[in-house]
Amino acid sequence: MFNEKFNEVLTKEGVVSITSWSAENVHVVNTWNSYLVKSGENKLLIPAAGMRKTQKNVEANSRVILTLGSKEVMGYKDYQGTGFVIEGTAKYLTSGEEFDMMKEKFPFLSRVLEITVESLKQTI
Template sequence: MSEKKKLSEKFYEVIDHEGVVSITSWGVVPHVVNTWNSFLVITEDERILIPAYGFRKTEKNIKVNNEVKLTLGSKDVEGYKNYPGTGFLIEGTAAYIESGEEYDFMKEKFSFLSRVFEVTVTKAKQML
């Protein structure tokens, strides 16, 4: 029996449009870092891979507490009740990938990365 998908079709529609992704971590100190919708790569098992160049404070936090929250959206994707735009709150756990097949794949797509920020999604909620 297959596991229920956490990421909806609407989520995929949102990441097909450009927008800001905010990643919040807390461990040493609360910290927010940003990236772009177009930098998100979703694996078959619904992990989110993000090219990381900086993300140093986030990395320090992840070593203490690997829980993260991501928010993202697009004004170009219709939300609930014809709302002009929609967004998501994603909760999950994070890790860094520094070698291997997924690292190589991401490095080919995003030459600037020094690591891959991996989020294992535990919850995804459409907000608008």
């Protein structure tokens, strides 16, 4: 699922937007490309220190949309920069092997946001 262009974007710094929603609320939170860790064929792990509104939304509705990109990676038709839209489901991890691995990499986290990617589309 994670193609070469996506993997290249993860090696460059850029902003990641995570959108979550529930019946009461739509919320967008940001993090950095360098904080995304691939796990298996279709999972992304993201350190969470805050993200309390996101967690509340995910508990009501696990669907999320992420956008990310980098101006340093060539896009379609030799455009300077490329981006991706990811759709999937989310849950928070507070223990376990992946939590421990992420805690070692990112000591500031209190939880790990795990995204199961269902769709990955390059946008530019």
